[in-house]
Amino acid sequence: xxRFRISSIDQDYFLIDGEELHHLTxxxxxxxxxxxxxxDHSGRLWRGAIREINKEQAVCSVIRAEIPETExxxxxxxxxxxxxxxxxxxxxxxxxxxxxxxxxxxxxxxxVMKLEGTKAEERVxxxxxxxxxxxxxxxxxxxxxxxxxxxxxxxxxxxxxxTQWLIPFEGEKTVSLKACLKSFDPSLPMALIIGPEGGxxxxxxxxxxxxxxxxxxxxGSRILRAETAAIAALTIVLAFYGDLG
Amino acid sequence: xxRFRISSIDQDYFLIDGEELHHLTxxxxxxxxxxxxxxDHSGRLWRGAIREINKEQAVCSVIRAEIPETExxxxxxxxxxxxxxxxxxxxxxxxxxxxxxxxxxxxxxxxVMKLEGTKAEERVxxxxxxxxxxxxxxxxxxxxxxxxxxxxxxxxxxxxxxTQWLIPFEGEKTVSLKACLKSFDPSLPMALIIGPEGGxxxxxxxxxxxxxxxxxxxxGSRILRAETAAIAALTIVLAFYGDLG
Numbered sequence: 001x002x003r004f005r006i007s008s009i010d011q012d013y014f015l016i017d018g019e020e021l022h023h024l025t026x027x028x029x030x031x032x033x034x035x036x037x038x039x040d041h042s043g044r045l046w047r048g049a050i051r052e053i054n055k056e057q058a059v060c061s062v063i064r065a066e067i068p069e070t071e072x073x074x075x076x077x078x079x080x081x082x083x084x085x086x087x088x089x090x091x092x093x094x095x096x097x098x099x100x101x102x103x104x105x106x107x108x109x110x111x112v113m114k115l116e117g118t119k120a121e122e123r124v125x126x127x128x129x130x131x132x133x134x135x136x137x138x139x140x141x142x143x144x145x146x147x148x149x150x151x152x153x154x155x156x157x158x159x160x161x162x163t164q165w166l167i168p169f170e171g172e173k174t175v176s177l178k179a180c181l182k183s184f185d186p187s188l189p190m191a192l193i194i195g196p197e198g199g200x201x202x203x204x205x206x207x208x209x210x211x212x213x214x215x216x217x218x219x220g221s222r223i224l225r226a227e228t229a230a231i232a233a234l235t236i237v238l239a240f241y242g243d244l245g
Numbered sequence: 246x247x248r249f250r251i252s253s254i255d256q257d258y259f260l261i262d263g264e265e266l267h268h269l270t271x272x273x274x275x276x277x278x279x280x281x282x283x284x285d286h287s288g289r290l291w292r293g294a295i296r297e298i299n300k301e302q303a304v305c306s307v308i309r310a311e312i313p314e315t316e317x318x319x320x321x322x323x324x325x326x327x328x329x330x331x332x333x334x335x336x337x338x339x340x341x342x343x344x345x346x347x348x349x350x351x352x353x354x355x356x357v358m359k360l361e362g363t364k365a366e367e368r369v370x371x372x373x374x375x376x377x378x379x380x381x382x383x384x385x386x387x388x389x390x391x392x393x394x395x396x397x398x399x400x401x402x403x404x405x406x407x408t409q410w411l412i413p414f415e416g417e418k419t420v421s422l423k424a425c426l427k428s429f430d431p432s433l434p435m436a437l438i439i440g441p442e443g444g445x446x447x448x449x450x451x452x453x454x455x456x457x458x459x460x461x462x463x464x465g466s467r468i469l470r471a472e473t474a475a476i477a478a479l480t481i482v483l484a485f486y487g488d489l490g
Contacts, residue, residue, distance in 0.1 A: 177490035245422040
């Protein structure tokens, strides 16, 4: 069944407008009487029937609330060193499908792309749109939040104080991701800090260890590109706790 | 240390030519006396010193054989329904980094792209080149083989008879990938059969079960794009057996 983000809801009706309305009427050519699923950012999902369509909106009557089972139980945030645009877009699309809770773009020392001011805001808007499209495609109902571009010192305040931080680093040869997960509490949030294309500088890893209590981990003997490391690490965490595969 | 595919080797010297020579001389501007790593398709790796460079080749003296630890112990093949070009390229690049043993492009009923004849050969050549570039980037020494484009009936003969086949399918709601892996023998090859963009038709899954003995599995409650499913399933298998993360 087709899914649409709704603009508002009361007890009996929900409304669809804007781009979602365009998609409903022009792309899918749905009309009155047809059943659809509506969702909002809160993670709630409703089955509804289209009652009326005008230029401004589609009015749908609520049939019943549906219980979505598409959200991972473990909360995993990806913190990704700024890399070239298409790599970040890939991570946001795949991360959303796989089940990440949120993503934070991070300015790092070796980030070639330095996003500031309105340019950063525009880029983040674009990334949020990509997350929104991926949410619909994969059947999720909660859109992972894409944070503004942050610096290292902004990280501690941005995520809950009990977050369990992990930083894959090629200088770490002994501790594996899976070994670390065994000692983690799956009821608390986790954050994976992934380097940019050129990797982290050792001082950055040291900072993460000292200020965030992050554990540096190895992803194995092959050198993964930044975007591959992000996708693989997220997959391993979600699969480890039974939220994927 | 920089790594180059070698064209030939005897006991004391190895040679580098063609594009690899271009990369060595023009891109990296290396010269006599510098140490490099040479590898061939057999999985062997040598440390060598450049002795002489001419227009045709670089002659390097062998310092010692190195033992690569970059190959996964478990052999995992990806069999991927033909999807649009850039998706297959992404799977080949990421699959190589992550540690796949080989990839087979498969004609399926819902494959929009139908590759035949010389067009198929050209495309496979391109995919092999992508695998070759990824091998160098990630530090592997064995290049995953990219097979010609095959049809379903070609599969049984193409992989060893004791291959353990898995087919992620959205119609499978109960058996997870991880549950299946618990009963598999990691010393035998595994093959993950991944659908094209539109997914498999149920008859194809039935065929895989009957003719290959494939087990259909679920990757979880979110709908993954074809290329995401390939990358995630491969990651989960390699991580499960300790070959990643």
